[in-house]
Amino acid sequence: MLDETVVDTGVPLDEDIGEVVPQVEPEASEDDFVAVDETAAPESGEQFAQRIRQRAEQKSESGHRLVRYVGYCYFKTEVNEWYDYKEDKLFLLRDAKEAFDKVLAAKGVKSWKKASIKDRRGIVQMLVRNGIEEKAPGLLCVKYIAEGCSGEVTTVDDHMRCIKENCRFLYQEGVLPIVYDEMRKLIDISCPANPTATIDPNVGVAQVEINLTFYMTIMYLMIESLGHESQFAADLDALNPSILSYLVEMAGRLRWSYYGTLPIKKVLLLTWKCILTLFGGSEMISKVKTYRRRQYDLPEVADDENCITSSPLDYHAFREDIMSRYPSYIPPPSQLPKSYENSQSISHYIEVPRPAHTQQSNSSLPPPAVHIATPAPSPPSSPAIAAGQKVKKSVFMTNQSFPFIYPTEGSVPESIVEAGELFSSRVRTTPAMVQLWDERDKFMRYERGWLSLDSNDQQNEEDESTPCPEKVVLDRVERFYAKSHTQLFSFINVALKVMLKCTSFVHGSVEDEEADAIRTKETNLKAISAIFSMLLRWFKASHILKFEYFSTLLFDARYYLLVYKFLYSHNVLERSLFTPEQPYLSFFALSKELAENPSENYGSVCVDKDTMSPTQARFAEKIEKCSSRYLFTMINLLRVLRKIIKKKTQRIIIVAELPSETLRKALSIYQKDIWQIVLDIFKEQVPYNGRKWKYNNMDLVSAIYLHCKAKLRDDWLAGIDVSAEVDEAYAQEAATRALTAFYNNHNYSPNDFKNPNTMDDSPSTDPNADFFVQELSAVSLGSRMSN
Secondary structure: OOHHHHHHOOOOOOOOOOEEEOOOOOOOOHHHOOOOOOOOOOHHHHHHHHHHHHHHHHHHHHHOOOOOOOOOOOHHHHHHOOOOOOOOHHHHHHHHHHHHHHHHHOOOOOOOOOOOHHHHHHHHHHHHHHHHHHHHHHHHHHHHHHHHHHOOOHHHHHHHHHHHHHHHHHHHHHHHHHHHHHHHHHHHHOOOOOOOOOOOOOOHHHHHHHHHHHHHHHHHHHHHHHOOOOHHHHHHOOOOHHHHHHHHHHHHHOOOOOOOOOHHHHHHHHHHHHHHHHOOOOHHHHHHHHHHHHOOOOOOOOOOOOOOOEHHHHHHHHHHHHHHHOOOOOOOOOOOOHHHHHOOOHHHOOOOOOHHHOOOOOOOOOOOOOOOOOOOOOOOOOOOOOOOOOOHHHOOOOOOOOOOOOOOOOOOOOOOOOHHHHHHOOEEHHHHHHHHHHHEEEEEHHHHOOOOOOOOOOOOOOOOOOOOOHHHHHHHHHHHHHHOOOOHHHHHHHHHOOOHHHOOOOOOOOOOHHHHHHHHHHHHHHHHHHHHHHHHHHHHOOOOHHHHHHHHHHOOHHHHHHHHHHHOOHHHOOOOOHHOOOHOOOOOHHHHHHOOOOOOOOOOOOOOOOOHHHHHHOOOOOOOOHHHHHHHHHHHHHHHHHHHHHOOHHHHHHHHHHHHHHHHOOOOOOOOHHHHHHHHHHHHHHOOOOOOHHHHHHHHHHHHHHHHHOOOOOOOOOOOOHHHHHHHHHHHHHHHHHHHHHHHHHHHHOOOOOOOOOOOOOOOOOHOOHHHHHHHHHHHHHHHOOO
């Protein structure tokens, strides 16, 4: 168990270099002692709030330094993580150097770096012409070129520069499609598409696995070196079949194959890098979101974290409450579509507005007693209570369904008008809401037997002679989803099995073999979490129902259980300080052994110091470093968990039944993203936990108030109609799944639906889908539910 003082204090993490530094108790300043100066002019409310906010920010920055989260790492780190710590790696590098030296001698070239472009092109063309798939030495030479020609470099920086230059040269010489085709051939041998197929005994399995690793290494280094270039991304996307769809399908084969084997770590890393290259990272996602807002004619929203906003659903509920209390007041109109309140459709339960006057606790209250003779509202009279009788709390509560009687003037109080205008001005409509409303309208037409009522079902696309980069990326996401959405569950199944095997770690000092195993586990978790996070973000940027489909698959695969197992299996704070790296076994350190003229400052290959316990870390003068890979994985795992349960009552209730102490372990690290995600998860769980849980976790409730962004209608702690939410949780889940299934079948299964461009506005000819029969059934069902 963690030391309580360590958990409460935490270990701050340096924002600039990712190092862990000890927390120093700040010296007392003038702001720590508040004295009242009676002669000074009183502060206004705004000045006082600003001064308190500045003091809080200063104390927060001095107490908690953050590690900045980015979706990628340094080139050196990414290259090192591709290679395992194995003794035979040095021998492979030496074999590759010897084979390549023979090729250079045959061409009369002394070194690759000093060779002319013509000589380099001749060497590459000779290797490709002779067939790199047939001769291992030829493949080894191409791999040696892609790895930067280790024997000719002088420093680590020079080595990284040579890797990028050589990969660019190989790409320009057309090596990319050749490597991809040969890699697919070996994959089909190692893991056939037929799950019952066996591997041919005449095939050298060991040599096939070695050659497959070589091809994947060349592909990975080219993607890592050139992934930021748009032309390379276009050529990578032009590979046939699509490389990302093929990698997902290939990994999914392991779910059913009894004999297939693949280097799963390299498959996962390659899949992650393909997503970043073809789709892009966080910066491109922001651009796509802006593009989507223009596409749906939505106003641009300024990135102001201090601006408290609200959704159209929350404003609709607020508007209903105000109108029930002040019938003469007509607030600004609701932004929900007119068909939103159609309760006869199952899709109605996806998002249900819940005004306060319609809640079950309010409808059970008696009408208020009206005293006409009194000039002011009178409090309810005290009920007649017998001796020893327990009075219900509802006796003293007011029914919110009835309007206010006073004041008797015709005008509405100015504060109510101001509240309505303020709430209306802060409503934000997102492209996801528009997409959901459009698909819901189509779904309701289909429920009633009308396959199409008016218009074109396609999205509003802008006519562009030259597609913008955002449109190109969205088209890639669409093609990937259309081809791979049926393979996603198998891919998730395989990835979660790998994740399950990687959730246990070894603590303390470890040997080289154990360090390699721990490092491999961490790298697998890093790749899996990044793939899930990026796919969720890109699916949501493309279409909300793509996101809902993928999040449903993750939840059905019990992803949340693996996250809790991951947190439960180790000491979170200790793992954040533990780095299983062995620099003298890294790729660049072993490459130094082959360098003919290494510089004295080639690069640091010293051995890391032993890890320290959290107690030692607290009293150490300086902590060397933290595990950036572990923090990256932790943030991604928690972020995916947050996304798949957000605003889904059924899922929130299921996750809330798991031990909250396990999730609280993540809060032992003071990191902004981790705290924000974990507290957001707890914020949605609080209404469904009992009073005892809230009493025992008041520190969590306080942390939610301090760190989570508030909304205009934020009744998470009190005021929510829990009984109605729980009763309709299953209906909400069923409605979401039904709409998602309709979206997939309607858009990606043309055999089940007619083309909307070729059908008229007429009922379906299917006798089992008669319009009037369906309407009568809906009316009958509605009457039974109301009774």
